[in-house]
Amino acid sequence: MRSRFDGSPRSPARKSRPSDPRPTSEVKIAVLGVGLIGGSIGLAARQRLGAEVVGFDREPERLARAVQLGALDREAASVAEAVRGAEVIFCAAPVGALRGLVAEALAASDGGAVVTDVGSTKRALTDALAGEPNVGRFIGGHPLAGAETAGVENARAEMLEGARWYLTPTPASSGIAYDMLQRVVAELGARPQAIAPEVHDRVMAVVSHLPHVLANVLVREAAAALSEESERLPEVGTSFRDTTRVAGANPAVWRDIFDTNREAVASEIEATVERLREAAELIRSGDADAVAEWHRAAGDDRRRLLESELTGGDLRELRVGVENRPGTVAEIALALGHAQVNIEDMALYPAADMRTGAISIWIAGSEEAERAAGVVRELGHTVALLAAGER
Amino acid sequence: MRSRFDGSPRSPARKSRPSDPRPTSEVKIAVLGVGLIGGSIGLAARQRLGAEVVGFDREPERLARAVQLGALDREAASVAEAVRGAEVIFCAAPVGALRGLVAEALAASDGGAVVTDVGSTKRALTDALAGEPNVGRFIGGHPLAGAETAGVENARAEMLEGARWYLTPTPASSGIAYDMLQRVVAELGARPQAIAPEVHDRVMAVVSHLPHVLANVLVREAAAALSEESERLPEVGTSFRDTTRVAGANPAVWRDIFDTNREAVASEIEATVERLREAAELIRSGDADAVAEWHRAAGDDRRRLLESELTGGDLRELRVGVENRPGTVAEIALALGHAQVNIEDMALYPAADMRTGAISIWIAGSEEAERAAGVVRELGHTVALLAAGER
Numbered sequence: 001m002r003s004r005f006d007g008s009p010r011s012p013a014r015k016s017r018p019s020d021p022r023p024t025s026e027v028k029i030a031v032l033g034v035g036l037i038g039g040s041i042g043l044a045a046r047q048r049l050g051a052e053v054v055g056f057d058r059e060p061e062r063l064a065r066a067v068q069l070g071a072l073d074r075e076a077a078s079v080a081e082a083v084r085g086a087e088v089i090f091c092a093a094p095v096g097a098l099r100g101l102v103a104e105a106l107a108a109s110d111g112g113a114v115v116t117d118v119g120s121t122k123r124a125l126t127d128a129l130a131g132e133p134n135v136g137r138f139i140g141g142h143p144l145a146g147a148e149t150a151g152v153e154n155a156r157a158e159m160l161e162g163a164r165w166y167l168t169p170t171p172a173s174s175g176i177a178y179d180m181l182q183r184v185v186a187e188l189g190a191r192p193q194a195i196a197p198e199v200h201d202r203v204m205a206v207v208s209h210l211p212h213v214l215a216n217v218l219v220r221e222a223a224a225a226l227s228e229e230s231e232r233l234p235e236v237g238t239s240f241r242d243t244t245r246v247a248g249a250n251p252a253v254w255r256d257i258f259d260t261n262r263e264a265v266a267s268e269i270e271a272t273v274e275r276l277r278e279a280a281e282l283i284r285s286g287d288a289d290a291v292a293e294w295h296r297a298a299g300d301d302r303r304r305l306l307e308s309e310l311t312g313g314d315l316r317e318l319r320v321g322v323e324n325r326p327g328t329v330a331e332i333a334l335a336l337g338h339a340q341v342n343i344e345d346m347a348l349y350p351a352a353d354m355r356t357g358a359i360s361i362w363i364a365g366s367e368e369a370e371r372a373a374g375v376v377r378e379l380g381h382t383v384a385l386l387a388a389g390e391r
Numbered sequence: 392m393r394s395r396f397d398g399s400p401r402s403p404a405r406k407s408r409p410s411d412p413r414p415t416s417e418v419k420i421a422v423l424g425v426g427l428i429g430g431s432i433g434l435a436a437r438q439r440l441g442a443e444v445v446g447f448d449r450e451p452e453r454l455a456r457a458v459q460l461g462a463l464d465r466e467a468a469s470v471a472e473a474v475r476g477a478e479v480i481f482c483a484a485p486v487g488a489l490r491g492l493v494a495e496a497l498a499a500s501d502g503g504a505v506v507t508d509v510g511s512t513k514r515a516l517t518d519a520l521a522g523e524p525n526v527g528r529f530i531g532g533h534p535l536a537g538a539e540t541a542g543v544e545n546a547r548a549e550m551l552e553g554a555r556w557y558l559t560p561t562p563a564s565s566g567i568a569y570d571m572l573q574r575v576v577a578e579l580g581a582r583p584q585a586i587a588p589e590v591h592d593r594v595m596a597v598v599s600h601l602p603h604v605l606a607n608v609l610v611r612e613a614a615a616a617l618s619e620e621s622e623r624l625p626e627v628g629t630s631f632r633d634t635t636r637v638a639g640a641n642p643a644v645w646r647d648i649f650d651t652n653r654e655a656v657a658s659e660i661e662a663t664v665e666r667l668r669e670a671a672e673l674i675r676s677g678d679a680d681a682v683a684e685w686h687r688a689a690g691d692d693r694r695r696l697l698e699s700e701l702t703g704g705d706l707r708e709l710r711v712g713v714e715n716r717p718g719t720v721a722e723i724a725l726a727l728g729h730a731q732v733n734i735e736d737m738a739l740y741p742a743a744d745m746r747t748g749a750i751s752i753w754i755a756g757s758e759e760a761e762r763a764a765g766v767v768r769e770l771g772h773t774v775a776l777l778a779a780g781e782r
Contacts, residue, residue: 216685276664
């Protein structure tokens with residue numbers, strides 16, 4: 001697969017570009033840990049990419065089941081055997097086991113392989129791996145998919161379809177590894193987006209971990225208050241049920257998530273405490289208009305937050321001239337991710353001297369592409385925005 | 392309808408008792424305010440009780456629409472006209488308008504009529520009406536039904552079917568009024584339960600008002616945090632969406648609810664603040680086992696809270712000898728409500744001297760009936776628990 005980065009037009013993640021002469025079926029993928037997510041990656045890689053997928057799992061029955069369900073072409077007896085010859089290696093173990101597994105995969109895999117994970121928190125893992133040999137080939141990942149069920153039996157290729165898949169490169173990340181990973185993720189049907197590990201964890205703290213904490217706390221408070229009143233929970237319907245739906249979900253999973261995102265979650269809780277204090281004061285003040293205004297603003301915020309992020313438009317290509325130094329690809333991907341620009345596809349074209357080169361980045365919609373060009377120019381790179389269809 | 396309280400067996404709310412010779416179609420009901428709830432009450436009263444339903448609303452178009460939709464037999468030009476001859480009067484106006492409306496209905500209605508409301512908070516209204524002439528004929532009410540939609544167009548008789556309907560008598564409440572109201576509510580298809588106004592408000596504060604506050608606060612915190620990170624809301628799916636679903640819902644309604652339940656809501660927020668502080672400390676401590684335990688306990692609490700409250704069993708009759716003094720019926724209903732005993736039906740049998748009498752209370756299931764008998768005996772009344780089928 002390395003041979004693709006030769007400056008020639010390359011494989012499209014979207015149909016609007018000419019197809020790659022090299023069949024994707026030659027891609028070899030390893031999946032370490034074949035639960036719900038690992039199984040779904042295996043299914044999607046086999047079905048959509050025609051890739052050869054080899055898997056490993058500490059539980060032999062689960063591994064056999066994954067082969068039986070078509071999530072793997074074959075099983076391996078060890079991590080080392082699974083990653084042999086693999087170009088992309090997905091570590092899909094529980095968060096607490098990822099550090100050791102990623103290190104093992106990095107040590108055992110080929111020099112051209114990219115290693116990623118699918119854990120729900122990213123900073124602790126990235127920090128723990130810093131300094132690990134070959135860590136430039138590790139790019140953290142987090143697909144926002146599959147929470148309600150577990151187990152390879154529930155794995156489906158469609159679970160990844162259209163799902164946001166965060167990738168967390170660092171300045172130490174190999175640009176070639178990032179490019180390969182983001183393309184495979186897009187080809188699995190998901191929507192990759194670069195984000196810094198610590199930003200990822202802060203975002204997840206507020207939109208995912210904090211809701212779980214609030215659900216837990218609300219349930220505990222209700223249980224205590226109702227028991228004090230000797231009252232049974234009334235059939236209040238939606239508000240209590242909705243707000244507490246995730247209370248106590250998957251204790252093993254959440255133990256690891258809270259443990260690996262302690263600071264961000266605790267900070268978000270504290271910020272929420274401040275907001276609650278203000279709300280209590282406001283409500284107690286009896287200023288009904290101000291209360292109504294506060295309530296209305298929350299409704300406005302929610303609508304704005306949940307607005308669909310439809311962009312669309314034809315793919316435009318940004319050709320970026322870069323010095324081929326470590327971290328450039330990650331830097332650009334992060335800057336675009338931060339600017340909320342969706343990278344539809346990306347290609348690296350190193351020059352013969354391997355010290356300069358070009359990166360092509362495809363963006364949907366002309367306006368979005370203009371904006372992306374501005375962001376990349378601000379990083380000090382030269383950018384050519386090619387006309388639609390121009391190559 | 393007063394003539395029913397003559398000691399003879401009376402109308403069943405459940406089929407297991409002999410039917411009343413008097414057709415319920417003679418009941419006359421007034422509905423003041425014909426929105427979603429008022430309209431549904433009108434529909435259910437006409438369809439299930441065959442009652443004559445007269446309505447009034449400050450908005451003439453809405454009133455005409457209610458007649459057109461079959462929620463009313465006819466419209467009245469004023470509160471006074473609507474309540475003339477009515478035996479049960481439902482005030483279904485916004486919470487902020489209830490005090491005036493109830494007082495007007497009490498003043499204009501017959502001496503035998505019971506006046507109730509359907510507001511979401513009860514203590515403030517009850518307190519405001521204390522000392523009002525004829526307040527003994529007012530019994531507060533709160534059906535837990537219909538939140539997602541509004542307007543008489545969405546009214547349905549089925550909305551009340553099986554719905555918990557809190558009734559909030561006080562020591563000043565007329566026993567006869569309470570009995571009549573709780574029977575009509577049961578005949579509308581709902582499940583009446585007596586609860587003290589202040590207990591109602593504390594329970595609602597935790598299971599309904601607090602979830603709304605938490606949803607609001609979570610949305611505002613997420614909007615602020617994401618804007619700080621210049622991040623768009625990721626497609627996190629269920630947890631954020633579920634937890635914030637009620638954020639900013641119906642500002643006008645919630646303005647009144649927060650305003651009339653200030654202390655209880657503020658206290659619940661403060662209790663939640665304490666729990667959140669503890670959670671932040673626990674998560675920050677890095678004691679993953681303790682975090683997992685806390686998380687698991689929340690799941691257990693939720694399961695216990697949402698356990699279905701199936702009881703069932705044959706109806707048993709408790710015959711309670713009482714002095715016919717004000718407040719006895721309310722006292723018994725509240726004590727049973729507090730003990731989480733469901734009253735399936737109730738009948739008053741005043742003795743000829745109007746100073747002593749009997750109350751029959753029907754409870755589903757022998758065990759539940761035994762427990763109810765104990766509760767009522769503790770209040771100092773004599774109780775006979777009749778054998779199943781015995782009258």
